[in-house]
Amino acid sequence: MGLVSYFRLMRAGYVLAREGALSIVPVKDLPPALAPLGLGVRLARLIERPSVRKTGQVERLNTALNRLGPTYVKFGQTLATRPDVVGPQIASDLSALQDRMEPFDPALVPAILTTALGEKAAELTELSAPVAAASIAQVHRARLRPKDGLPQDVAVKILRPGVSERFMADIESFYVAARLAEGMVRSTRRLRPTEVVETLDRSARLELDLRLEAAAISEMAENIKDDSGFVIPTVSWDHVAQNVLTTSWVAGIPIRDHAALDAAGVDRKALAAKLLQAFLRHAIRDGFFHADMHPGNLFADPRSGDVIAVDFGIMGRINRKERRFLADILYGFISRNYRMIAERHFEIGYVPKDQSVDDFALAIRSIGEPLHGRTAADISMARVLGQLFAITDLFSMQTRPELVLLQKSMVLVEGVARALDPELDIWTVAEPVVGDWLRKEAGPLGRIEALKEHFDTIAEAAGRLPVIAAEAELALADYHATKVQPPDRAMRWAKLILMGLAGVTLLALLWRLVSGAAL
Structure with missing residues (x-):
């Protein structure tokens, strides 16, 4: 396995160098610790094909990574979400990667469907040629004719044969x-390359x-x-x-085809607002x-003007605490409450307590104040979050992968929305969603939901009490057996004291959680 892996790495390096993809590495800006990398890039570019120098960096990346195969395309897209690892400029270049491959x-399709679906495969008829082909899968249009239902048009997504291997x-x-980088270049350990590969x-x-x-669709x-x-397929x-997904066929106008949207009478301003609000919701x-x-x-329904989304292979998830954090941050910028933004970073534990809240609030003010008094077209919510993450590096804040994925998604959504409506006022569109959710959280329903979560925690702890008590009783029995036998009355008192302490602890926990939720 080791020799084969090294051979694969050498081949990948050759393809990247030959196609000019290494031109994205800013050799002049590399720190001294990474000087060997800069020398390696300069040497590798000697075998670069002359013709690729007439193309752009993103085009070179697309060509090289698609030649190397699906895993490398996905790796490039993963690095696009980690500007803390590759730097903002390289992350920006990687974010433009297009996942396209020949079908x-x-x-092979009929045999794949029969193996995967058995006799149900016969219900998928009139399969079209591939309507989309990417590194992992391709999509066909088909006619589903179930034995006990009405015929309907469907989309059939099929994994590429051998892609898993x-x-x-x-x-x-x-x-x-990754292990080579960590072992040979000590400065790369801070960037945790193995963790990037694990992601x-x-x-x-x-x-x-x-x-x-x-x-995920369900x-x-x-x-x-x-x-x-906002509409999704069923x-x-x-x-x-495992290798076949069948959903309803959703017909719409590609959201990037502005001429077709205008010809169909779709209100692009309303469409942009629907897209942004749906994502935030x-x-x-x-x-x-x-x-x-x-x-x-993304597509648009020409009849209703609704947004239609497809391809749910990559989904993001953030917990309740992180959702409240995000809402508070966005609303803090809307209301210019920079102190609240700073406090939320400390409360959630993203910034160490040994840092200064006042200094952090001042740094956030340096981001927020330039936004006010400027036109909507000059203000980017995604850029604000990006600047916020950059500033937190100064305050020893660890990178949060779930928030970086959210920021990357917000960049995509905001870019599409601004293309539809260049004058889109991001903050005005966001306020109803963010503000309504925060008001709900602060109201009775929000407190009930928070209390429910607390009571679930308490119930789980209470459910463990009998086990804890039984284990404690066994421990006392062992002690009783190995030491001088105390009177039975002493044993009973020891048990009662132990159970009493457990009960008091549970009541204290309950009081703390309830009083905390009421604040």
């Missing part, structure tokens, strides 16, 4: 490269099981069942397997959001 042989082989090479490993394994994508459908303005569970209210909302995954 695999359509003659290819991924496993490539990821081994990535782990080898890619986890996310890609999820994408390689289409049953999990079906479950969960989001439950979350948005009472919403308007899953045909009888036609889902999913992130802040539900804590579960589509994390790959690039223009290729």
Whole structure:
């Protein structure tokens, strides 16, 4: 395994150098500790094909990573979410990567469907040529003719044959490269390259099981069942397997085709507002959001003007505490309450307590104040969050992967929304979603939900008390057996005292949680 992994790394290095992809590395700006890397890049660029020097950096990256295969494309997209590792400029270049590959042989499709779905495969008829092909899967349009239902048009997503095996082989090479970097260049340990590879490993394994994508669609459908303005496909569970996903076919105008939107009479300003508000609602209210909302995954319904989203292979999730943090941060900038923003960073534990709240609030003010008095077109919510994450480095704040993914998703959504409406006022559109959620959290319903979470914690602790008491009784019995036998009355008193202490502890915990929730 070791020699094969090294060979794969050497081949990858050759392809990257040959296609000019190493031009994205800012050799002149590298710190002294990474000087050997700069020398290596200069030497590697000697074998660069002359023709690639006429193309842009992003185009070179696209060509090189797509030549290397699906794992490298996904790795590039993962690094795009880690500006703390590769730097803002490289992260920006990587964020423009396009996941496009030639479709695999359509003659293989019938056998794949039969193996995966059994006799249910016969219900999928009139399969089209691939309508989209990416590094991991491709999509066909088909006609579903169930025995006990009405025919309907569906989208059938099929994993590429052999993609799982290819991924496993490539990821081994990535782990080898990460360990080499940590062992040979000490300064890279702070960037935790092995952790970056682990992030890619986890996310890609999820994408390689289409049953999990079906479950993500189902969960989001439950979350948005009472919403308007945002539409997603439905899953045909009888036609889902590890390598096959069948959903309803959603017809719409590609959201990046502005001419077609205008010709159909779609209000682009309203469409932009619906998109941004839907994303914030999913992130802040539900804590579960589509994390790959690039223009290729978004459409508009010409009849209703609603947003249609597809491809749920990459999803983001943040817990209640992080949702409250995000809402407070956005609302703090809207209301110019910089002290509150600083305090929230300390309360959630993102900034160490040995740092100064006042200094941190001052740094945040340096971000927020320039926003006021400027036109809406000059203000970027995603850029604000990016600057906020950059400033927190000065205050020893650890990178939060879940918030970095959220920021990357917000960059995508805001970019699409601004393309639809260049004059979009991000803060005005965001206020109803963020403000309403915060008011709900501060009201009776929010307190009831918080109390429910606290009582769940208490119930779990209470459920463990009998076990704790039984273990304590056994420990006392062992002690009783190995030492001089105390009177039975002493043993009974010891048990009563132990149970009393456990009860007092539980009551104290209950009081603290209830009083904390009421604040």
